[in-house]
Amino acid sequence: MKGYWHIVALSASIAVISVILGKNLFLFVFLWLVFLYLNQRLKIIPFLLSICSFLFFLVYLPAINLVADTSSEITSQNLILGKIIEYPAIQSNKIEFILEEMDSEEKIMVLYFPQNDEIKTEEASHIRYGGFCTVKGELELPQSARNPGEFDYREFLLTKGITKQVVVNDLTQIECEGASFWHRFFSLRIQLIRQAQENISDYSAAWVSALVLGDDSLIDDHVIKLFQDWGLSHILAISGLHIGIVVGIIYLLLIKSNVMTKEKSELIILFFLPVYAVLAGGEPSVLRACSMVLLLLVLRRLKINVSALDIISIVFIVLLLSNPYLIYHIGFQFSFIVTFGIILSRNWLSSVSSRTYQLLIISFISQMIILPIQFNYFSIFQPLSILVNLVIVPYFSLFVIPFMFFLLLFSFLPNSILQSFDAVFVGIHLRVIGVVEWIDEILYYPLYLSDLPVWFFVLYYLTLHTALFFVEKGCLKEALTGFISVSLLIIGYAAIPYFSDDGSVTMLDIGQGDAFIIELPYRKGVFMIDAGAKFSFEDMQPSPSVYQRIIKPYLRANGIHHIDALFLTHEDIDHMGSVEFMLDAGIVGAVYVSDYFDISTSLLNKMEDNNIPIYRLTAGELITIGDQSFTVLGPSKDRRKSNENSLVLHAEIGGKSWLFTGDISKTEELEIINDYRLNADIIKIAHHGSDTSSDPLFLESLQSEVAFIPVGENNAYGHPSSEVIHRLEELGVRVFRTDQHGAVQYNFSNKDGYFQTFLGN
Structure with missing residues (x-):
């Protein structure tokens, strides 16, 4: 199977598309695999395994419309018993957690909004990950969208497998006891966030929480919106870059200081990365990056050489098997599509010696490969965001993210030294964010698209693939023609209302x-x-x-x-x-x-x-x-x-x-x-x-x-x-x-x- 896992993963991906679109694409998959087999680009075992992969995931993956049908019946229920299966979000104005009901194993969202005073942490200390709870309240269907373009909360919960919710009026209606082994790591995450808030400025602490610990709730809403509008939201998601920095720090501390050998350091990484995945919030992008590094290290210790393409394919299949609802998670989709695109562009990247230039290429590929999906989720694209990404992504990669790790790791330093570093970051970062705000004010010319048809996706990716192919071959004139074609496709589709009699x-x-x-x-x-x-x-x-x-x-x-x-x-x-x-x-x-x-x-x-x-x-x-x-x-x-x-x-x-x-x-x-x-x-x-x-x-x-x-x-x-x-x-x-x-x-x-x-x- 070596060298063929990406075919199996692509077959699974087509099953994902089939489930999301509600269309069975088996004939397409079969003809595609037969073509590869007849052209001797696929052996019989990978051929059969790919067919099985498509058929299995076609049945295994949940279809949201079917879940919606089963959730239409609500019966009054005053007492709900279950286990907390995700770390509860406890904020000053809200408590939110997912409960798996004991008898039906149905996922239920539990919500509490205080009427007057803010929620104090000690008041909710009994609500812990893995705890068994009794919740008093009536089940109800979550609110669905009532307007075109409006965020559909019910559909969002269905993509997590959550069919119902209960809103409690008082914390006394939530009785919990016990916790899982992993709760202590989630608690450590909260302690690290508080430690950052105590030792450095609130501004820097917000960025440490977002970029190191995966919690962006402390960042100003205006900045979050700014990053969304300019296609910079991926910077706030912990990904492979962050994991690379974590691995680099461990290597630096253990190997370069002669504390441990390389082999023992890899063992430390094998044990630490799962812990960091929890500390960073356990988002799909973190799980993807950590899983790839862990699999690479395990295979290396077993002296099995596997390509990066095979590794990401195996991780993709394993994560889907562990949680089929991940197919609807934006972070999961973006993380794998971007990583897959970067791996496919490895020849272009390897032809460039400059690290900075490589970052620019990665930024460009990342932006272009998720563009149609970004339109479908957010309805907006700033054409100039490609240029903004080319500057902002290297800035975060080379300065901000490493600096955030530094501020957290060395928070034990004397306040005078720590505050000096803090002031340097705040002074630089405020100016950079100010530049983005200035661009947003002066050069705000977005394109709005939504509900893109299948033919647009197919045509877009075929055109983009052709352009990147010519780039790798050094045919710059043809590549430029390809990128212009991509631009014309987007602009042409955005212009449809101006040519429609509707x-x-x-x-x-x-x-x-x-x-x-x-x-x-x-x-x-x-x-x-x-x-x-x-x-x-x-x-x-x-x-x-x-x-x-x-x-x-x-x-x-x-x-x-x-x-x-x-x-x-x-x-x-x-x-x-x-x-x-x-x-x-x-x-x-x-x-x-x-x-x-x-x-x-x-x-x-x-x-x-x-x-x-x-x-x-x-x-x-x-x-x-x-x-x-x-x-x-x-x-x-x-x-x-x-x-x-x-x-x-x-x-x-x-x-x-x-x-x-x-x-x-x-x-x-x-x-x-x-x-x-x-x-x-x-x-x-x-x-x-x-x-x-x-x-x-x-x-x-x-x-x-x-x-x-x-x-x-x-x-x-x-x-x-x-x-x-x-x-x-x-x-x-x-x-x-x-x-x-x-x-x-x-x-x-x-x-x-x-x-x-x-x-x-």
């Missing part, structure tokens, strides 16, 4: 609030009517959660960089609370409000700072933005209340007439039908379906076919009113509600269209 109107599900997005064909215009937010009843300040979790992901998933016009119906937070966050993001072209909209000084200043014009609209006015016209129907006078002063818009979109009503009351509704001869195929029901709106005469006169009601699930206001729903039913109006249907879209081409609900109800 358009849409989307009612986002933001809970108790309004947010409508209108996309015209050929991307001739993107408009938004309202952008609500959640808020705290204590200070009445809008939360960024709706923008961060719903609006921004939707825009990115649909390749939208810019909102040409943002219409704000009135001043309530549930209609305009996300505006300030959208202004900060620089995605709004202009804001339109009524004559009686009372804009705050702070919001007005923010618009002026970002050079965003604000236009006031008058009843009876017809405005045209690009190819889209809107007729302003209200407010006709100042009624001195925000709801009654709502901006009312009428428009023809996708062959249908639309009426957007804000939160007007029955008085304004009757005034509108008295002032205008009006029909509306689709109406946005005013004030979330409250009975203060939707007058029977108003609804009857519109002769609407469809009604949209943006309303929060189980809201405290009792919206929508049963009387309003009854009126609509009597008129034969088809009703779409965000509390029941999630986001609702009207997709159209020319004048033909159809309605689609995100939850499929």
